[in-house]
Amino acid sequence: MTITSKISRRDFLKVSSAAGAGLVLGFYLPYRDRLLAAETDSPLDFEPNAWLKIDTDGTTTIMVAKSEMGQGVMTSLPMIVAEELDIDWATVQMVQAPAHPKKYGSQNTSGSRSVRTSWEILRKAGATGRMMLIMAAAKKWNVGIKSCYSDKGTVVHRPSGRRFTYGELVNTASKIRIPSNVSLKNPDDFRIIGKSIPRIDTPSKVNGSALYCNDVKLPDMHYATVSRCPVFGGTVKHFNADATLQSNDVVDVFEIDRGVVVLAKSTWAAIKGKRLLNVTWDEGTNRDLSSKKITQLFNKRSEKKGAVGRKDGNVEKALELSHSTLQASYEVPFQAHATMEPMSCVADVHRDDCEIWVPTQGPQSAQKVVSKLTGFPLDKIKVNVTLLGGGFGRRAFNDFVTEAVQISKKAGKPVKLIWTREDDIHHDYYRPASKHILQGGFDNNKRLIAWSHRIIAPSIIFSEYITFPIPFKEKLDRVALHGAKDLPYTIPNILIDYKMANTAIPVGWWRSVYHSQNAFANECFLDELAESAGEDPFEFRLKLLSNSPRHANVLKLAANKSGWGNPLPQGHYQGISCHESFGSFVAQVAEISINEEKGVKVHRVVCAIDCGQVINPDTVEAQVESAIAYGLTATIKSKITIKNGRVRQSNFHNFKILRMDEMPQIDVHIVSSSESPGGVGEPGLPPIAPAVANAVFAATGKRIRKLPILPKDLKTI
Amino acid sequence: MSQFTLTVNGKAHSVNVDPETPLLWILRDTLGLTGTKFGCGRGLCGACTILLDGEATRSCMTPVEYAVEMEITTIEGLSVDSKHSLQLAWIEEEVPQCGYCQSGQIMTAAALMKEKSHPTDEDINVAMRMNLCRCGTYQRIRRAIHKAAQVM
Numbered sequence: 001m002t003i004t005s006k007i008s009r010r011d012f013l014k015v016s017s018a019a020g021a022g023l024v025l026g027f028y029l030p031y032r033d034r035l036l037a038a039e040t041d042s043p044l045d046f047e048p049n050a051w052l053k054i055d056t057d058g059t060t061t062i063m064v065a066k067s068e069m070g071q072g073v074m075t076s077l078p079m080i081v082a083e084e085l086d087i088d089w090a091t092v093q094m095v096q097a098p099a100h101p102k103k104y105g106s107q108n109t110s111g112s113r114s115v116r117t118s119w120e121i122l123r124k125a126g127a128t129g130r131m132m133l134i135m136a137a138a139k140k141w142n143v144g145i146k147s148c149y150s151d152k153g154t155v156v157h158r159p160s161g162r163r164f165t166y167g168e169l170v171n172t173a174s175k176i177r178i179p180s181n182v183s184l185k186n187p188d189d190f191r192i193i194g195k196s197i198p199r200i201d202t203p204s205k206v207n208g209s210a211l212y213c214n215d216v217k218l219p220d221m222h223y224a225t226v227s228r229c230p231v232f233g234g235t236v237k238h239f240n241a242d243a244t245l246q247s248n249d250v251v252d253v254f255e256i257d258r259g260v261v262v263l264a265k266s267t268w269a270a271i272k273g274k275r276l277l278n279v280t281w282d283e284g285t286n287r288d289l290s291s292k293k294i295t296q297l298f299n300k301r302s303e304k305k306g307a308v309g310r311k312d313g314n315v316e317k318a319l320e321l322s323h324s325t326l327q328a329s330y331e332v333p334f335q336a337h338a339t340m341e342p343m344s345c346v347a348d349v350h351r352d353d354c355e356i357w358v359p360t361q362g363p364q365s366a367q368k369v370v371s372k373l374t375g376f377p378l379d380k381i382k383v384n385v386t387l388l389g390g391g392f393g394r395r396a397f398n399d400f401v402t403e404a405v406q407i408s409k410k411a412g413k414p415v416k417l418i419w420t421r422e423d424d425i426h427h428d429y430y431r432p433a434s435k436h437i438l439q440g441g442f443d444n445n446k447r448l449i450a451w452s453h454r455i456i457a458p459s460i461i462f463s464e465y466i467t468f469p470i471p472f473k474e475k476l477d478r479v480a481l482h483g484a485k486d487l488p489y490t491i492p493n494i495l496i497d498y499k500m501a502n503t504a505i506p507v508g509w510w511r512s513v514y515h516s517q518n519a520f521a522n523e524c525f526l527d528e529l530a531e532s533a534g535e536d537p538f539e540f541r542l543k544l545l546s547n548s549p550r551h552a553n554v555l556k557l558a559a560n561k562s563g564w565g566n567p568l569p570q571g572h573y574q575g576i577s578c579h580e581s582f583g584s585f586v587a588q589v590a591e592i593s594i595n596e597e598k599g600v601k602v603h604r605v606v607c608a609i610d611c612g613q614v615i616n617p618d619t620v621e622a623q624v625e626s627a628i629a630y631g632l633t634a635t636i637k638s639k640i641t642i643k644n645g646r647v648r649q650s651n652f653h654n655f656k657i658l659r660m661d662e663m664p665q666i667d668v669h670i671v672s673s674s675e676s677p678g679g680v681g682e683p684g685l686p687p688i689a690p691a692v693a694n695a696v697f698a699a700t701g702k703r704i705r706k707l708p709i710l711p712k713d714l715k716t717i
Numbered sequence: 718m719s720q721f722t723l724t725v726n727g728k729a730h731s732v733n734v735d736p737e738t739p740l741l742w743i744l745r746d747t748l749g750l751t752g753t754k755f756g757c758g759r760g761l762c763g764a765c766t767i768l769l770d771g772e773a774t775r776s777c778m779t780p781v782e783y784a785v786e787m788e789i790t791t792i793e794g795l796s797v798d799s800k801h802s803l804q805l806a807w808i809e810e811e812v813p814q815c816g817y818c819q820s821g822q823i824m825t826a827a828a829l830m831k832e833k834s835h836p837t838d839e840d841i842n843v844a845m846r847m848n849l850c851r852c853g854t855y856q857r858i859r860r861a862i863h864k865a866a867q868v869m
């Protein structure tokens with residue numbers, strides 16, 4: 001990883017002066033691909049954002065400010081430190097840090113980047129700690145450093161066999177100057193990294209003791225629900241709360257920005273009170289918005305050129321000169337996150353400070369939001385990050401934090417805000433719907449010489465500021481190009497352009513973000529091109545991947561492990577796809593059959609992943625299984641549709657998610673690699689929709705150009 | 718408000734609640750047994766599954782009256798030491814991700830195993846298909862149930 005190579009030890013490590021007993025090393029974890037203050041500022045000014053603490057009893061505590069939402073960061077990050085520090089894994093404790101505006105750098109947990117961005121620094125921090133402990137032992141024995149070595153939480157003097165535990169050395173070590181030169185372990189010597197170490201949060205998740213936000217209880221805490229306008233952008237006209245106020249345990253009914261609040265003494269009273277409310281809404285300007293209208297908007301926007309994201313050669317000319325050409329367009333709907341734990345937040349606003357408990361992927365943005373709402377400075381706002389009952393991007397938004405704080409402020413009490421599942425499905429920040437127009441051209445040797453891909457989609461990053469009609473001609477949203485612009489196939493003429501098509505539907509980060517839509521378009525179209533060239537979809541891809549060895553490698557592995565091209569059970573068909581995202585390379589082969597009534601049945605998915613150096617293989621497998629299951633819901637089960645300005649789905653009966661009997665067998669094959677770690681939370685998702693769609697073509701001869709693939713779409717075959 | 722006596726995990730509790738309150742909220746808010754989760758409130762997801770006289774039941778749809786004089790078991794009462802064979806198998810197979818659905822999954826599996834000590838894949842499909850897991854841990858749940866069956 002090049003980004004950290006410029007940091008010298010002194011820049012990113014310091015011994016904490018407030019240490020007391022023990023050795024406390026503070027260090028800095030960078031955010032995204034940007035370097036830290038330490039690089040530009042004077043090293044003396046730098047504030048560590050993560051801590052490694054070794055107590056005199058040898059207990060090692062690692063404090064890192066990333067949120068645990070099922071992806072295993074509470075285990076994988078400490079594993080890296082423990083490896084280089086050379087300690088017994090059993091002595092490690094992980095502490096999740098609360099939000100702090102500066103102390104921990106960015107605490108955002110998104111973009112599959114927790115391990116990716118922390119890897120090298122965590123290693124260096126561990127290695128530096130180990131070196132200091134060796135130096136401390138050498139000093140105490142009055143011997144040369146070279147005659148000492150570490151051994152699982154102890155330092156040994158080689159000639160005499162004498163031994164100190166780390167705990168016995170920490171006080172001496174804390175007075176040693178941080179060494180400027182430490183060497184990292186040779187990966188061949190790893191004994192923790194690369195092993196399937198059990199997750200530290202698992203035991204609490206099988207006996208009901210794991211604490212989620214919904215489980216927080218404070219003295220005198222009240223419970224709140226909010227009735228919000230189902231039409232996006234609508235407001236309260238008036239309401240009648242008579243029935244609600246007569247209901248048991250309801251304490252108050254009042255308005256906040258987003259709707260009408262029912263404050264009660266129990267969750268049930270708040271839910272029931274909300275059902276009894278009679279609110280008349282001013283539905284505003286979006287009351288006629290529908291999926292149909294949005295499709296029309298996309299179609300209209302698709303006619304003209306967009307902002308250019310990539311231009312290799314001259315596609316227009318190449319298409320003109322092509323011996324044969326192909327065009328297809330694909331459509332992908334809105335999707336809900338539907339985390340298993342609906343949104344919730346506990347807020348306790350006092351006269352001049354505030355504390356909240358929140359399952360968030362962005363503790364600091366939550367803190368800022370609270371500061372703005374209350375007028376309190378950041379240091380008067382404590383944000384406790386609870387376990388997340390699923391994140392998938394939804395909990396990067398703070399709408400529910402805003403509500404909880406407004407309610408607690410008005411009520412003058414600690415309040416737990418509860419969203420029902422209906423609230424959650426109706427008021428999400430949805431995966432943007434999109435349309436994709438692709439064109440390809442072959443020369444007379446059947447060589448693919450032209451590829452163009454126009455993406456028409458709402459922009460997430462600009463959605464809050466720019467609504468339709470768009471006030472300028474074209475604007476490039478680079479995020480919307482993810483997975484389209486970085487097409488790995490060697491084609492001399494490529495054009496990728498983007499047409500912004502914002503609507504009133506709130507959009508947001510949904511597991512793998514635009515990769516999910518763009519991979520579907522890319523990989524389905526590639527299959528169409530292979531067919532028109534009369535080639536096998538695997539061979540066709542492989543030929544075009546001559547300059548992308550890591551893609552080619554996973555593609556071959558997936559094909560090989562799935563028995564691509566070999567006979568399959570009667571009625572079974574395979575589809576293949578390949579996509580890179582968040583620094584990891586994934587290829588999948590889906591094996592399906594089709595049932596008239598039930599639609600597509602996915603029997604097995606063989607997945608090859610190259611995510612660089614693996615920290616915890618079992619976590620990688622689990623995340624791939626999870627991403628495939630999550631992606632399958634969007635591929636064969638559900639979509640979000642709009643009618644009369646509102647979302648038509650409301651709960652799991654009409655936003656159906658994948659079930660036990662629909663879960664395919666998933667075989668994950670991890671490429672052994674010493675490249676820097678890539679992400680694992682998301683990269684397993686983008687390839688699944690095209691792999692399944694391509695398998696449906698193999699089964700039926702029908703091209704799938706719209707998701708999800710429902711039984712009725714297959715009936716006409 | 719009305720008075721009810723409920724037997725939860727072997728202990729009798731007297732509660733004074735709105736008679737319409739589903740059992741789920743009494744367990745969570747009144748008795749502080751928060752291992753049972755709220756996922757949909759309409760019997761669609763299984764996160765709130767408990768055992769009523771040994772039978773897997775959606776507590777979000779169970780009127781409190783119905784549960785009176787029945788034996789209520791929640792995840793907290795499945796075993797005294799968190800060492801029920803399913804809990805051990807769940808740990809061994811590293812089933813949970815976010816973990817939110819898992820109490821419900823384990824309670825449904827416990828009811829299944831009481832009926833069929835060695836369930837087949839098809840038995841598992843039938844028994845578990847109403848328990849949703851957005852993290853997609855199904856493959857591991859299946860493995861863990863088979864594993865627990867081996868040691869039982």
Ligand code: FES
Nearest residue numbers: 756757760763777
């Ligand atoms: S919360 Fe009871 S079934 Fe979903």
Ligand code: FES
Nearest residue numbers: 815816850851852
């Ligand atoms: S583990 Fe997250 S919903 Fe099942």
